[in-house]
Amino acid sequence: xxxxxxxxxxxxxxxxxxxxxxxxxxxxxxxxxxxxxxxxxxxxxxxxxxxxxxxxxxxxxxxxxxxxxxxxxxxxxxxxxxxxxxxxxxxxxxxxxxxxxxxxxxxxxxxxxxxxxxxxxxxxxxxxxxxxxxxxxxxxxxxxxxxxxxxxxxxxxxxxxxxxxxxxxxxxxxxxxxxxxxxxxxxxxxxxxxxxxxxxxxxxxxxxxxxxxxxxxxxxxxxxxxxxxxxxxxxxxxxxxxxxxxxxxxxxxxxxxx
Amino acid sequence: xxxxxxxxxxxxxxxxxxxxxxxxxxxxxxxxxxxxxxxxxxxxxxxxxxxxxxxxxxxxxxxxxxxxxxxxxxxxxxxxxxxxxxxxxxxxxxxxxxxxxxxxxxxxxxxxxxxxxxxxxxxxxxxxxxxxxxxxxxxxxxxxxxxxxxxxxxxxxxxxxxxxxxxxxxxxxxxxxxxxxxxxxxxxxxxxxxxxxxxxxxxxxxxxxxxxxxxxxxxxxxxxxxxxxxxxxxxxxxxxxxxxxxxxxxxxxxxxxxxxxxxxxxxxxxxxxxxxxxxxxxxxxxxxxxxxxxxxxxxxxxxxxxxxxxxxxxxxxxxxxxxxxxxxxxxxxxxxxxxxxxxxxxxxxxxxxxxxxxxxxxxxxxxxxxxxxxxxxxxxxxxxxxxxxxxxxxxxxxxxxxxxxxxxxxxxxxxxxxxxxxxxxxxxxxxxxxxxxxxxxxxxxxxxxxxxxxxxxxxxxxxxxxxxxxxxxxxxxxxxxxxxxxxxxxxxxxxxxxxxxxxxxxxxxxxxxxxxxxxxxxxxxxxxxx
Numbered sequence: 001x002x003x004x005x006x007x008x009x010x011x012x013x014x015x016x017x018x019x020x021x022x023x024x025x026x027x028x029x030x031x032x033x034x035x036x037x038x039x040x041x042x043x044x045x046x047x048x049x050x051x052x053x054x055x056x057x058x059x060x061x062x063x064x065x066x067x068x069x070x071x072x073x074x075x076x077x078x079x080x081x082x083x084x085x086x087x088x089x090x091x092x093x094x095x096x097x098x099x100x101x102x103x104x105x106x107x108x109x110x111x112x113x114x115x116x117x118x119x120x121x122x123x124x125x126x127x128x129x130x131x132x133x134x135x136x137x138x139x140x141x142x143x144x145x146x147x148x149x150x151x152x153x154x155x156x157x158x159x160x161x162x163x164x165x166x167x168x169x170x171x172x173x174x175x176x177x178x179x180x181x182x183x184x185x186x187x188x189x190x191x192x193x194x195x196x197x198x199x200x201x202x203x204x205x206x207x208x209x210x211x212x213x214x215x216x217x218x219x220x221x222x223x224x225x226x227x228x229x230x231x232x233x234x235x236x237x238x239x240x241x242x243x244x245x246x247x248x249x250x251x252x253x254x255x256x257x258x
Numbered sequence: 259x260x261x262x263x264x265x266x267x268x269x270x271x272x273x274x275x276x277x278x279x280x281x282x283x284x285x286x287x288x289x290x291x292x293x294x295x296x297x298x299x300x301x302x303x304x305x306x307x308x309x310x311x312x313x314x315x316x317x318x319x320x321x322x323x324x325x326x327x328x329x330x331x332x333x334x335x336x337x338x339x340x341x342x343x344x345x346x347x348x349x350x351x352x353x354x355x356x357x358x359x360x361x362x363x364x365x366x367x368x369x370x371x372x373x374x375x376x377x378x379x380x381x382x383x384x385x386x387x388x389x390x391x392x393x394x395x396x397x398x399x400x401x402x403x404x405x406x407x408x409x410x411x412x413x414x415x416x417x418x419x420x421x422x423x424x425x426x427x428x429x430x431x432x433x434x435x436x437x438x439x440x441x442x443x444x445x446x447x448x449x450x451x452x453x454x455x456x457x458x459x460x461x462x463x464x465x466x467x468x469x470x471x472x473x474x475x476x477x478x479x480x481x482x483x484x485x486x487x488x489x490x491x492x493x494x495x496x497x498x499x500x501x502x503x504x505x506x507x508x509x510x511x512x513x514x515x516x517x518x519x520x521x522x523x524x525x526x527x528x529x530x531x532x533x534x535x536x537x538x539x540x541x542x543x544x545x546x547x548x549x550x551x552x553x554x555x556x557x558x559x560x561x562x563x564x565x566x567x568x569x570x571x572x573x574x575x576x577x578x579x580x581x582x583x584x585x586x587x588x589x590x591x592x593x594x595x596x597x598x599x600x601x602x603x604x605x606x607x608x609x610x611x612x613x614x615x616x617x618x619x620x621x622x623x624x625x626x627x628x629x630x631x632x633x634x635x636x637x638x639x640x641x642x643x644x645x646x647x648x649x650x651x652x653x654x655x656x657x658x659x660x661x662x663x664x665x666x667x668x669x670x671x672x673x674x675x676x677x678x679x680x681x682x683x684x685x686x687x688x689x690x691x692x693x694x695x696x697x698x699x700x701x702x703x704x705x706x707x708x709x710x711x712x713x714x715x716x717x718x719x720x721x722x723x724x725x726x727x728x729x730x731x732x733x734x735x736x737x738x739x740x741x742x743x744x745x746x747x748x749x750x751x752x753x754x755x756x757x758x759x760x761x762x763x764x765x766x767x768x769x770x771x772x773x774x775x776x777x778x779x780x781x782x783x784x785x786x787x788x
Contacts, residue, residue, distance in 0.1 A: 004614070007435055007614065011554075011558075027566060051483065051487060072487060072577065074578070077586040078586060114331055117443065117557045119440075120447070120469075121469040121784075123493055124785070125495060130444050132557070134557070134561075135557035135561050136558055149441065149443055161768060164469050164470060164471055165394065166394060167447055169470075185265050197471045199411075200409055200471075201408050201410060220491070
């Protein structure tokens with residue numbers, strides 16, 4: 001057995017320094033399209049290429065609704081003049097839904113939260129990215145984040161998938177079984193908008209149909225660092241990002257309501 | 259079986275079932291279609307599967323304007339080709355003979371067709387409560403029927419919170435242990451019913467389709483480009499393989515010739531995905547045995563391969579690359595070589611990990627002679643992929659029906675005989691090595707030229723696309739109508755085949771082996787549920 005001890009020691013520390021420093025390793029994130037001013041003809045062709053309605057035209061601006069972006073890359077690879085692309089991974093946003101203003105979890109939770117992960121119809125990618133948070137590169141334990149199998153000791157409910165009909169009852173039961181205060185994080189385009197699957201006779205259009213959502217993490221799938229950012233937003237340790245690009249777009253609210 | 263090919267299969271079937279089987283040959287696709295009278299269907303299926311060694315791919319049901327068409331697809335190793343068995347019935351008669359008593363691999367296909375189309379299969383021992391759970395959905399909904407509008411919500415039963423599963427084991431002290439749909443840390447949603455009288459699992463019944471998203475229904479009426487999004491995203495841990503199978507079906511229908519460079523790059527991407535998937539599968543096995551350092555080593559390799567995909571191919575799960583006619587973007591030769599070099603160095607560390615694992619007796623004790631699947635069972639249940647190859651069933655579509663460019667490259671199909679958890683682990687390691695070997699060959703001689711066929715024009719028709727996905731053989735049947743929209747999309751996935759046989763591996767083993775057997779079986783729920 002000593003070979004494993006030696007192996008572990010010889011490997012050294014691989015963990016990212018995020019959130020203290022930015023993680024710059026290539027391939028940690030697929031990036032996202034950037035909205036804003038584009039020449040008229042290009043803007044129109046970009047909006048036409050988008051299969052999910054994530055890109056819209058408003059006031060001569062291309063507005064990107066990240067909840068609907070499914071990483072098909074058509075506005076990047078198929079366009080004669082591709083859309084601007086941003087690297088980075090701090091994508092998570094605290095909910096600004098009027099019905100449910102989000103407040104970060106209070107101080108006692110800041111450095112210790114237990115997370116219940118529920119798969120509500122995920123394709124396997126988001127779930128796999130959540131799994132990566134426990135690998136040595138991300139090691140979310142160092143930040144005081146722990147996965148728990150039981151709702152009774154969970155502070156945060158992390159939901160992936162568009163919420164299929166068969167998963168509505170288990171999801172609701174899990175939420176009800178959690179003690180307060182509790183927060184819900186919806187991870188991935190499916191959990192935010194239903195993505196390419198919902199709404200339909202068997203699928204909802206995201207977690208919001210069923211539960212109050214506090215933090216939304218866009219992306220299909222969001223890379224591990226984006227999910228980590230979502231957890232940090234939930235405990236108030238990192239600022240929230242915008243789900244719409246450009247963030248200051250006058251029509252941001254209108255795009256959200258789509 | 260030597261000498262088998264679609265032509266002599268057609269001849270033999272025509273002679274043996276005179277007047278009951280009508281034959282149609284399609285030499286270009288190495289395929290024969292046998293249109294069977296209902297009375298002969300079961301016999302012909304049994305003959306193909308048992309005497310002629312054709313594997314069962316799956317059942318495709320289509321509702322035509324005036325009649326039902328059932329298509330049982332069989333395939334062999336080249337030159338044996340493809341045999342499609344067709345059965346018809348007017349729409350008002352919905353009973354077909356069940357072939358699952360002879361070809362057990364068809365069992366779940368028939369259950370699914372009963373649940374979603376409202377068909378009935380005479381002689382099938384267990385129909386109902388499969389895809390649509392009875393405690394939630396009303397009977398006779400038939401959501402795959404043409405007249406059913408899948409875009410709107412339907413009225414459902416109020417969930418029956420007192421629903422109890424059927425129990426089979428009756429003995430003093432017998433109990434049923436339910437697990438899931440939410441269980442353990444980060445797991446997919448699936449429900450297990452384990453029946454036992456103590457230590458040993460006597461009956462194991464997985465209750466699936468908690469994640470049923472009706473991908474086949476949702477694809478209907480969409481354009482090919484929109485349906486491609488579904489194909490890529492319904493089981494995204496192996497997204498590229500499924501997108502590729504879909505694209506190959508489109509290319510077959512529309513007669514699109516994929517440029518040589520795209521064919522080579524597709525092999526490169528498919529093998530990169532396989533390598534990454536296998537590293538992840540190995541990590542799950544290490545995790546299930548609670549070998550912490552090995553788990554972390556494997557997890558690092560998986561993450562490095564995800565980053566490699568992200569850095570060179572643009573997306574960690576290879577989204578947005580496969581399109582009908584080739585690839586959506588090209589890659590520089592130098593970048594491909596660099597990516598393969600990195601994969602080689604990751605493989606070196608994977609090999610090291612294998613050496614260390616195979617000398618860790620506490621680890622091997624948990625895998626060896628646990629979760630055994632015999633070669634006979636693997637054949638009867640139509641198991642596919644690494645799971646089947648660990649039991650000695652080696653049919654690999656990359657060799658058996660190399661349609662995606664694999665015939666240009668040399669590689670070996672892994673094979674083990676024991677059929678236990680350890681054999682499955684060794685197959686994963688062996689296949690990872692072959693994947694890198696294939697990647698090396700693709701970059702050694704990358705053809706020059708475009709990666710997308712000029713003038714991609716979608717035509718009407720139907721075809722089967724197939725790929726050896728990381729978990730095994732996958733088949734996508736696609737029918738496109740005159741307006742260029744999808745009329746029928748049927749996805750047959752490796753996890754669907756392997757979940758069917760999973761109970762065999764669990765039964766007769768102890769409860770504490772269950773998570774390990776589950777990990778070595780490398781199953782995706784999303785791929786099964788669709």
